Amino acid sequence: SQKIEQNSEALNIQEGKTATLTCNYTNYSPAYLQWYRQDPGRGPVFLLLIRENEKEKRKERLKVTFDTTLKQSLFHITASQPADSATYLCALDSGGSARQLTFGSGTQLTVLP
């Protein structure tokens, strides 16, 4: 069956360092992969989308890589700040007319001042 794993439930890093979050999937051939941020008591917020034919995508301090051979995406936050503390969700979509997203369970990131 299809499975998405975000490797760490919780990740603590020091302010200013680069946070790296991992998303692995099995039995899946996503057309694209998305990353969302969720704060306690709020809905997820879209951050980045990367397509199956793209290796890397950047947006300000965020960078996403997508390796369809390894079936893995890495999400990096450079120069991390305490305000980056949140749960980060990886989501896969098979594309086409389906459009439904399958979410990982998330990684809770805490950036320590």
Add this chain to the structure above:
Amino acid sequence: NAGVMQNPRHLVRRRGQEARLRCSPMKGHSHVYWYRQLPEEGLKFMVYLQKENIIDESGMPKERFSAEFPKEGPSILRIQQVVRGDSAAYFCASSSPGTLAYEQYFGPGTRLTVT
């Protein structure tokens, strides 16, 4: 441009009552999705609708749950005869009808508590 709106934000129902959750998508968006997030669990897809059509309801429980997105007005997720296990946060998301616009924009959620 207002974001996705959901109401009520909090809803308390006794076992056996009905719950109605409303979602107004972002302006210009005609695709609506409903997700459920159980305590300490991830987001699970329930249903995908376009105006007056259910496109994919593969994540909906077979009984007691229904959804609609009428030509006019918000999308409604209806849960009949609620049970304690229905207690969860229900999120609505919307997306643009553009063929390459796959990112989804989420509302603040409705937190349903069944007592």
